[in-house]
Amino acid sequence: MTAWRITLRLLRQDWRSGELYLLSAALVLTVAAITAVGFFTDRVEATMERQGSALIAADLALESSSPLAETLSQEAQSRGLETAQTVEFRSVVTAGQAPQLVQIKAADPGYPLRGALRISDGAGSQDQVSTAGPPPGDLWVESRLLRLLAVDVGDELRVGETGLRIGAILTDEPDKGRNLFNIAPRVLMSHADLPATGLIGPASRATYRLLIAGPAEAVADFKRWVTPRLAANVSLEDALNARPEFASAVDRASRFLRLATLVTLLVAGAAIALASHRLVDRQIDAVAVMRCLGAPRHLLMRVFILRLVVFGLLASLLGCLLGWLGQLGLIAALADWLEPDLPPPSMTPILIGVTTGMIALLGFAVPPLAQLAQVPPLRALRRDLGRPRASAALTLGAAGLALALLVFWQADDFELAWKLLGGVLGALLALVLSVLVLVRLAGGLAGRARGVWRLGLAALARRPSTAVLQISGLGIGILALLLLAVVRVDLLESWQETLPEGAPNYFLINIQPHEVEPLRDFLSSAGIQTPDLYPMIRGRLTHIGEQEIDPSSYEDPRAERLATREFNLSYGEAMQSDNRIVAGRWWSGGDAPPQFSVEQGIAETLGIALGDELTFWISGHAVSGPVTSLREVQWDSFNVNFFVSASPSLLQDEAATFITSFYLPREREAVVTELARRFPSVTTLDVDAILRQVRGVIDRGVLAVEYVFFFTLAAGLLVMYAGIQASLEQRRVEHGILRTLGANRRSLLISLGVEFSVAGLLAGLLASVFAESTGYLLAEQLFELDFSFNPSLWVLGVLGSSALIGLAGTLATYPLLIRPPLRTLRGEG
Structure with a gap:
């Protein structure tokens, strides 16, 4: 009971004095990000489960x-x-x-x-x-x-x-x-x-x-x-296995959003650690007095843990409330693609949010606060003793353990979690090392600078640990927004630029065999260059060699999906102009023996090799043939292309529809209306319209991700503010001495501007480098696009963050400049 009484009394005192504001903001932000995504995905998943047999309108x-x-x-x-x-x-x-x-x-x-x-x-x-x-x-x-x-x-x-x-x-x-x-x-x-x-x-x-x-x-x-x-x-x-593909898609999307919230947790973790550091500084004297009055270490440690638990629960519950409000924004962003009557969320996201908050708080805050139990009673009389030394192993170990636990929990996939954790730790290590190098360079420049520039750069180099946390945290927040700009603007523009002039913008599908020649005549009379019409047959892959296809045997989700769907097969004597043979040889003539040609990417995904015998189930019977060539397909040409093509002797007797594509200027859209009237069974796909719809889907998805990363930006700003607050005591003493030695307020104000502007410049520089590098990898490795350097990204990332952080940091520390230096020299608080 004694521990509880002391705990509640200290919590009230800390809250009234404002000591917990920063720590609570970081924790509330973390829990809000986790629960906002949790509430959203919980409601979507509940929609899938609530109707039972009604999901398929039958049993x-x-x-x-x-x-x-x-x-x-x-x-x-x-x-x-x-x-x-x-x-x-x-x-x-x-x-x-x-x-x-x-x-x-x-x-x-x-x-x-x-x-x-x-x-x-x-x-x-x-x-x-x-x-x-x-x-x-x-x-x-x-x-x-x-x-x-x-x-x-x-x-x-x-x-x-x-x-x-x-x-x-x-x-x-x-x-x-x-x-x-x-x-x-x-x-x-x-x-x-x-x-x-x-x-x-x-x-x-x-x-x-x-x-x-x-x-x-x-x-x-x-x-x-x-x-x-x-x-x-x-x-x-x-009712039990309905919509497995959609369930998988929702699971992947929710996992991605939850993993995105881990970025917020990473940045907010730095804010929690810095806020805890500040709290320790403010509590040392009070703890020394308690030690003088006979409080044993085990009681103090129990009080500290209880304070964290009670405070963590209250802050986490507040974060859950904010997360519930936040998920309404996610639903609004995706309103066009969601049912209007999503069911209310369950209590599960609240449990997840509170648990996450407590793990983050204990992992990042316990090591700094554990120092308080080591405060000697003599500190009450001798302030020069300073604070107890923190254990670097305990600090890094606790933070790393908390991070690993949360990553494995949120990823829900052991292999993915290991890769993610390794990637995160590698990126953080690279970021921290880069910041250390840049801070040392700033320190070197300080020795050559003069006046306020020397003061500003020296202040940045004098607190390297604080500078690393501050610049790294803010750099991650800026990186998140810059990366979104790279993906959303640069990559989409690059994708659009890959479309050649006059690329087909209309596809015609479901063309029946008896409509092929009349359709050719119609397009020719409309002044459209007569396109090639390709036969298309639907078939499901059942065997690769003697091995029967088992979708569950594929670890790659895309391979599993392909193994369960039907392929669009085609046949022809000549290979299409935008295809290139990378292995084997294309057949010659219409009398070539039965054989298949497979697109290289899908062959790798499904494990198909040159010489394998493929069996497809088509219209109630099996059709087999060997793979004699692998092709590279230029998909972004927007011409008709197929994953699997066959020699005519293999498929020409199967029932088929035909497909074609052509280019039509926008001012001649009346041709499409007449085509729909003349050939009602032919489905016309306006590629431009579909691209606009896809772009709308992408915009909504990016908006949802931006919404989540807004928490990351806020966490980055919290890190900056926490870094400023954590060094206030040291700055107060430094400024008091400098004022005593004759430095005027104007010079100190400019030096603060220099310090924080340089910190913002370094953070923006690192964020821009990482954003461009990641954008390059996405473009070259994932989307196979030409990546172009974006100067405006660097202007926004480097100069924008320098100006913003310089102004915010200067305003936050300005109260120290109007404080009389005599109060500092006397040790008054």
Whole structure:
């Protein structure tokens, strides 16, 4: 009880005196960053789990890229189960002369078997619940399609070869969560209207789904019956394994954002350590008096730990509150791609936030505060004894252990955590060494400088440990923002510049064989250079040699994803002009024996080598051939290209659609409208429009990352402020002596400006170097783009940070200059 009473009394005194403000700000900021991301991802993941079977609008779903056998539906019905079928595909709808790419779902009257549809009449009335889809002749559309085409409920849209009336606004689908992030507006129509549209042919790109629902035992029996009978291109989903790819994407995105918050933790950790250093300086005299009054070391140590725990819990809870408010900003930034009614978050992020806060506080603050237990009683009489020496091993060990624990926890992947931790420690080591070198250079320049320049540079070199923490922390904060500028501006501009003049800006897909020649004639009559049309066949890779494909055997997430999806295969006599053979040899002539050519990157990802026998499941049967060449593909040419191509003898008898691309000036967009009218089953993809949509997605993603890194910038400023505060006592004495020796306020003020401006310049210089280096690696190694030097980045990073930090540091220490030097010499506080 004695320890608790002392703890609470000291906490009240520390708070009233302002000793804990800086430490609490750093801790609150850290917890807020962690919990803001935690609340956001928790709500997204809860959306995936809350509806159970409604996630797939059934208890069981069979999905394929080709029509499912009627026997499957008959078997389910014979077991007393309900069934419904849907067909999903992308196409273009028009209103007048305005085309718009949409995602269409054609559904049986029984859809949905689980959950319900919600529709609105657009007049502001309450949503209606419907257990069946639209009647024949009607469309239900998302509200954003109305805005894009400037139409309203009751108007007619052209869908393929027929016109359908907009009957209602579709506000919710039970299985919409299968595609939580949607770029194209969704349209729901009756399956009975599908033949009249002419949009679906034998080899059309569509997703066919058979939905099944009924008693649990009957569903389980049907699942056991159908599983061994499924073709290679048919997948089976239930409520437990629905949306594995999206779940993986959400997991990776949330992991990335959580890892991004670790940058905030790194910087805030420096602020916590510096604030603890300042707290120790202010507590030494009080602890010496307590030792004189008989307080044993073990009691003091217990009091210090209790103070940290109580203070840490309160600050962490406040950080959780700020994080809850912060996640609202993340949701607002991504509002266009998220469901409007995300469920409330659970308590898990609060537990994670508090635990993170306590680990960070104990790891970074305990070593400095442990010095207080070593304060000798004689310090109360002899102030020249100074503070006890800190254990460098304890300080670095505790901070490193806390950092490693948090990295492994947040990464949730042992290998990734080791790589990340090694990268972080390596970068920090390089940063610290660079700062030490620059500080020593500043010290060397101080010996040659004169007047206020000598005072400013000498002050920077006189406190190397403080300068390292201060400049490193601020440098990381500036680096985060500069790196975002590099990725968001420089790399995107470089990507756009890689597109050659006249690169194709329109793709035509789903071209049926009988439409190939009429389409050529149409494009030729429109003055468009007749493009090449390439056959496209969908097939799933089942074997590499004798080894059957097992997606779970791949450690690389991309390889696992590729192993579960269907490939777009093509065939032809000649290789495309923007392809280059890197291994093997291309076949010659249309009578060449069956063989495959594989793009080099995907071959490396899936472990395909020259000479391997590949087997694809196509339209209900297996097709095999050896790999005789590996190709390098220039993907950014925006020409039609394929991962896997075959000799004509291998695939020319398979059902195929055709694909092509061409360039059309913007002033001739009327040609596209006429094309959609003449060839309703052909899907037109406006690449410029898609790029704008992708850029919008990137902007939203970057905005979310910037939002997280805002905490990093704030933490960087806290480090600077903490560094200033940690050296205030020493500065107070120095300035008092200098004032006594005749230095005037103006000279000292200018020297402060020099010191902090040089610190800001060094931080900005290091941040610019690291940002440019990282940008170069991203451009060359990841995006394969030409990287160009950005002078404005250096101006912003170096001169901007120098001016900002110089002004902020000078203003923060100005009160020391107006303090009478006599008070300092007398030792008055």
